[in-house]
Amino acid sequence: NAGxxxxxxxxxxxxGQSMTLxxxxxxxxxxxxxxxxxxxxxxxxxxYSVGAGITxxxxxxxxxxxxxxxxxxxxxxxxxxxxxxxxVYFCASSSTLSxxxxxxxxxxxxxxxxTRLTVL
Amino acid sequence: QQPVQSPQAVILREGEDxxxxxxxxxxxxxxxxxxxxxxxxxxxxxxxxxxxxQKGHEKISASFNEKKQQSSLYLTASQLSYSGxxxxxTENFGNEKLTFGTGTRLTIIP
Numbered sequence: 001n002a003g004x005x006x007x008x009x010x011x012x013x014x015x016g017q018s019m020t021l022x023x024x025x026x027x028x029x030x031x032x033x034x035x036x037x038x039x040x041x042x043x044x045x046x047x048y049s050v051g052a053g054i055t056x057x058x059x060x061x062x063x064x065x066x067x068x069x070x071x072x073x074x075x076x077x078x079x080x081x082x083x084x085x086x087x088v089y090f091c092a093s094s095s096t097l098s099x100x101x102x103x104x105x106x107x108x109x110x111x112x113x114x115t116r117l118t119v120l
Numbered sequence: 121q122q123p124v125q126s127p128q129a130v131i132l133r134e135g136e137d138x139x140x141x142x143x144x145x146x147x148x149x150x151x152x153x154x155x156x157x158x159x160x161x162x163x164x165x166x167x168x169x170x171x172x173x174q175k176g177h178e179k180i181s182a183s184f185n186e187k188k189q190q191s192s193l194y195l196t197a198s199q200l201s202y203s204g205x206x207x208x209x210t211e212n213f214g215n216e217k218l219t220f221g222t223g224t225r226l227t228i229i230p
Binding site for chain 1: 121122149150152154161162163164167169170171173175207209211213214216217218219220221222223
């Protein structure tokens, strides 16, 4: 199993350019998500998906689009890159965990290696 | 809304103990703990569910106070390999939206 793969590993964009960060997993996980990591800010959730065809916004969704047409892939699109989007981007996937109290939680998150994006 | 972690940073000598805290203003269903080494992706440590269930590494212990919406991660007899940044993540009941805190940087010195 390759786990979670992300491409590219590094990318430099100019302000206003668009691009797609790719994320794929081969573990048949229904849950996938995108985080950005900035110094002192921790991991901030951008978008997430609980299954093919279902996506929802996280804490910082502005400027990003996602779609989930297959279980395996969850691409993140930057519509018009801005310097504020300079960051390290992590994709993660997991299955779900059912608790005895009737709730459902995400299970162990498997993170990809990250994409370091610089917007000039 | 991001959970709040404390302390922001801690320095320990090898063999000492540490406690990292995580709190939320909202009712929680689950708390997740991860460790990240510099330049690497976060790695799973533990999940604690409302009701007392846990999943995680044998050498890691944590608690979840459901009434106070707080969790603590206990690192005992610290080793050099424990160094890194620790993140707690939280989910509310009925919402599989895992939100992480800003992290606690742990440095272990010989």
